[in-house]
Amino acid sequence: MQAQLTATDIACRRGDRLLFKGLSLTCGPGDIVQITGANGVGKSSLIRILSGLLRPFAGQVRSSGEIGLIDERLALDPNQPLGKALAFWQRLDMTRDTKRTLDLLQLEPLLDVPVRYLSTGQKKRAAFARLAGSDCPIWFLDEPLNGLDMEAQKSVEALVARHCENGGIAVVASHQDIGLRVKEAIAIEDYAA
Numbered sequence: 208m209q210a211q212l213t214a215t216d217i218a219c220r221r222g223d224r225l226l227f228k229g230l231s232l233t234c235g236p237g238d239i240v241q242i243t244g245a246n247g248v249g250k251s252s253l254i255r256i257l258s259g260l261l262r263p264f265a266g267q268v269r270s271s272g273e274i275g276l277i278d279e280r281l282a283l284d285p286n287q288p289l290g291k292a293l294a295f296w297q298r299l300d301m302t303r304d305t306k307r308t309l310d311l312l313q314l315e316p317l318l319d320v321p322v323r324y325l326s327t328g329q330k331k332r333a334a335f336a337r338l339a340g341s342d343c344p345i346w347f348l349d350e351p352l353n354g355l356d357m358e359a360q361k362s363v364e365a366l367v368a369r370h371c372e373n374g375g376i377a378v379v380a381s382h383q384d385i386g387l388r389v390k391e392a393i394a395i396e397d398y399a400a
C-alpha cells in the first residue's frame with residue numbers, strides 16, 4: 208500500500224483561541240511538505256492534528272501508512288546506554304540495516320553513553336536513528352533541525368531525502384530553511400482565524 212495523507216479544511220482551537228482554519232493538504236509517496244510560521248502560530252498543533260494526537264476543531268485527516276513522529280520528547284530510555292535504548296526499538300520494529308543510519312548520523316561512538324548524558328543535538332540524532340529504523344512511511348518532524356550543528360543538519364536532511372526517495376512522506380514543521388526539495392510550503396499565517 209502506498210503512503211497517503213490528506214487533510215481537509217482543518218481548523219485548530221487551543222484553549223479559547225481559534226488559531227487557524229480552512230487548511231488543507233495532500234501528500235503522496237515522495238512528498239515533502241514544510242509548515243512554516245512564527246513562534247506560537249500553531250505549527251506543533253498542526254503536526255499533532257495530522258498525526259492523530261490532537262482532535263481538529265473542524266475538518267478531517269485521512270492517512271494510510273504507519274506514522275512516525277519526532278518532536279521535543281525523546282522516546283528513548285534515559286537510563287540505558289544509547290545502543291541498548293535503540294536496540295529496544297529495533298527488536299520491536301524488526302529493523303534490519305542499522306549500520307548505515309548510525310554511520311550517517313555519526314552515532315557509533317556514542318552507543319555506550321547513557322541517553323541522559325547525550326547533548327541536545329546528540330539526542331536529536333538518536334531520535335532520527337530510532338525513526339529511521341521504524342519503517343513508518345509517514346514522518347512528522349517538529350523542528351527537526353533544532354539543536355543540530357551544520358554537519359548534523361546535512362545528515363538529517365540526507366536521511367529525510369532518502370526516506371522520501373524510497374516512497375515515504377515527510378511533513379516538516381520548521382521556522383528555518385530546510386535543505387530539501389519541498390513539494391509545498393504551508394505558511395500557517397495564511398490560514399489565521
Ligand SMILES: Nc1ncnc2c1ncn2[C@@H]1O[C@H](COP(=O)(O)OP(=O)(O)OP(=O)(O)O)[C@@H](O)[C@H]1O
Pocket residue numbers: 221222223226244245246247248249250251252253382
Ligand atoms: N494545551 C493548550 N491549551 C491552550 N493553548 C495551548 C495549548 N497548547 C498550545 N497552546 C497555544 O497554542 C498556540 C500554538 O502553539 P504551538 O505549540 O502549536 O505553536 P508553534 O507554532 O509550534 O510554536 P513554536 O514555533 O514556538 O514551537 C500557542 O499560543 C500556545 O500557547
